[in-house]
Amino acid sequence: MIPESLATFYALLALVAPGLMFQVVSERSRPSSEQSAFREVSVVATSSLIFTTTSVLILGAFSRIRPSWFVDLPKWVSDGSVYASNNLWLVAKSVGLEVGIAVGLAALAAWILGKRSTASKAPIAKTSVWYQALKADKPEDKASWVLAELLDGTRVWGYVHYFTIEDCGNDRDISFKGPGLTVQRGGKKSRPVREDYYKYFVVSAGQVRFLKVAHEKKKS
Structure with missing residues (x-):
């Protein structure tokens, strides 16, 4: 099994950080409309899932070129804490890169969407x-x-x-x-x-x- 504390920490970052970054950058370019707590959580979780998945795919492509730079995910899953203990720096670096790329993609996507004019695309919008x-x-x-x-x-x-x-x-x-x-x-x-x-x-x-x-x- 993957160490519980490390897996929980990673899951929290992957599920929250990219979505929060997307919302923060989006709200800088335009005010957010009022939403229920459930909808806000859903938006954060969904956007985080999209950017986290994209980040994992990017790292997966790079790991084929430089496999020694990243964790061996199948081995980590099968060996669990033994693999994590023996490759702690590699695990931390891979997790950090994944979350960093996901957060960067979220900020970039929000910035690009904020630059688009809403006048022609959405003349009727839930905004002031x-x-x-x-x-x-x-x-x-x-x-x-x-x-x-x-x-x-x-x-x-x-x-x-x-x-x-x-x-x-x-x-x-x-x-x-x-x-x-x-x-x-x-x-x-x-x-x-x-x-x-x-x-x-x-x-x-x-x-x-x-x-x-x-x-x-x-x-x-």
Whole structure:
């Protein structure tokens, strides 16, 4: 039998590490949608299984070229603790390489998927509409310029400073900044005023009638 502690440690790494890495890197490029605990565990386990299997196949191919560099899996299974004790460094190196390759593949896959635009592939997605319009669909060399009209008729023009990612209904905010931060109070008949003193203008989502978004060249 394979030593229980080593087998448990390896199983834990192989089942958790690649899937967790895939989720962490994915969530950096876009916010995650709300999921049940069972679904999150299933996603982690399934993605880990895919990347672990791929990693084992890669190492299997290399072991045919350099068999002395890797464990002899059939011998390890048949001899168990005797083989592991006699080849401890080889076992540790092989396990480390397998997990490392699996984690690397998971990070690479998540990064590649995050770079793909969702606008043409998935126009309807379970994500924040604000995030999609203000961030996800914005080219990297552009900035989001927004016109926000509030319920009382006030209009605000400015670049997006920050906004609440979570879709919490009206319990979220968006802040605007310059250059060019402009506020028009009292409806369309009043004169727009350029804000030269105040740096940011923060608005609650509950006060927003609509947003108009353009992607302009970044300005300092």
